[in-house]
Amino acid sequence: MIREALAYLTTRCAPWARHMGLLREQIAIAARHRRCAADWAPHLNACRAAILEAAAETGARRFIILGSGHGFDLPLEELAPQADEVLLVDAVHPRAMRKRCESLEKPELVSLIERDLSGLSSQWPLKISQRPIAGRPDWNPEVDSMTLVVSLNLVSQLALPFHTSMTEEEFEVFRRDVMDAHVDWLRALGCPVMLIGEDSRAWRDAESGETILDPVLSPHALGEPWRQWDWNTVPVGERVDGLSMQARVAVWRYCGVQ
Ligand SMILES: C[S@@+](CC[C@H](N)C(=O)[O-])C[C@H]1O[C@@H](n2cnc3c(N)ncnc32)[C@H](O)[C@@H]1O
Numbered sequence: 001m002i003r004e005a006l007a008y009l010t011t012r013c014a015p016w017a018r019h020m021g022l023l024r025e026q027i028a029i030a031a032r033h034r035r036c037a038a039d040w041a042p043h044l045n046a047c048r049a050a051i052l053e054a055a056a057e058t059g060a061r062r063f064i065i066l067g068s069g070h071g072f073d074l075p076l077e078e079l080a081p082q083a084d085e086v087l088l089v090d091a092v093h094p095r096a097m098r099k100r101c102e103s104l105e106k107p108e109l110v111s112l113i114e115r116d117l118s119g120l121s122s123q124w125p126l127k128i129s130q131r132p133i134a135g136r137p138d139w140n141p142e143v144d145s146m147t148l149v150v151s152l153n154l155v156s157q158l159a160l161p162f163h164t165s166m167t168e169e170e171f172e173v174f175r176r177d178v179m180d181a182h183v184d185w186l187r188a189l190g191c192p193v194m195l196i197g198e199d200s201r202a203w204r205d206a207e208s209g210e211t212i213l214d215p216v217l218s219p220h221a222l223g224e225p226w227r228q229w230d231w232n233t234v235p236v237g238e239r240v241d242g243l244s245m246q247a248r249v250a251v252w253r254y255c256g257v258q
Contacts, residue, residue: 004031010095014114016121017091020161026092030070036235040072043231043249047073047196050227050251051150055079058192060148064089064141066117067154071097073196074152077104086110087141089117115139118158118178131170132162134177136185143191153249155182155197156216179220187254199228199250206242217250225250 007027017023033040052075055063061084068074068088080086086109088097093112101110119135126132143149159175166174179197186193201214227250234245 004028007094011092013092016116016124017114020091020121020124022091022161025157025160026069026094030094030096032238033070033072036232036238039232039235043229043233044073046227046229046249047152048075048078050196051075051152051194052078054150054192054194054253055082055148058148060146060192061085062144062147063087064143064147064149066090066149066151067157068093068097068112068152070094071100076100076110080104080106080109083109084146087113089113089115089141091116117154117182119181120158120162120178124161126162126165131166132174134159134174134181136181141189143189145191147191148194149186149189149191150194150196151182151186152196153198155179155195158182176219179217183220183222193254194226195222195252195254196249198231198247199225201233201245201247203243203245206236206244216247218248222250222252226253227251 004027007030008023011023013023061082063079063083063085064087065074066089068090069092071088076086088101088110091114093114098112101107101112104110115137117137119137120132123132141149156179159171159178162174163171183195186195198216200216200218203212203214204210229249231247231249233247234243236244238244
């Protein structure tokens with residue numbers, strides 16, 4: 001608790017990111033990562049391996065990582081030596097990530113960019129009875145054929161700040177629109193793009209044995225994933241309500257030229 005409170009007070013970030021709860025959520029992810037390290041390791045390793053494989057196949061020299069966050073899933077130390085430039089983009093860059101960048105052999109190649117990748121911060125806070133409308137970020141990175149853009153476990157998070165302001169049914173529709181907007185934006189960037197995200201989540205109630213499937217990306221017409229694996233996101237015992245959750249994570253790759 002003290003560690004989290006200190007992180008909340010000392011992490012530099014834009015007021016909108018703090019107000020939308022993104023700083024709080026990012027600190028919570030670090031705490032969950034500490035508790036669930038063994039359960040998360042195969043997923044984090046699979047993400048890192050997929051990024052390195054795509055980097056080798058595309059021969060990219062510029063890397064734009066969307067949702068870099070703590071970078072538990074990012075092979076930064078392996079990517080940096082083969083890069084002319086690495087842009088890490090997130091609403092919040094934790095102090096540990098800033099230090100990690102500084103400790104690289106060529107820290108000047110890495111830039112930490114603070115951006116709202118949902119395009120929703122301009123609608124925050126909602127006025128009474130206002131419904132948020134999915135949009136695109138008011139930022140388009142400069143890309144070329146040597147650029148690889150990676151959306152890294154970000155897409156399912158973009159709608160989250162609005163979860164409590166609507167019913168479950170409304171949220172499901174809104175989240176779908178937000179994820180569609182993100183995928184459309186990625187595909188229109190004009191360079192190789194890799195999307196890593198949760199295809200679906202299976203929630204299980206330990207007491208009743210009942211399993212509920214949250215489809216997340218699976219209803220979106222994304223085509224055959226390039227890679228997929230399971231992630232024991234919420235292991236048994238992690239939550240007091242007895243729920244556990246296993247996500248199916250998938251990776252899609254697009255040439256990005258449409
Ligand atoms: C589940 S984490 C991704 C995992 C991350 N790569 C890591 O290892 O910490 C989602 C990331 O997306 C970022 N994020 C969520 N909403 C965002 C937004 N609207 N704009 C930019 N980044 C956002 C969060 O700050 C967080 O770092």
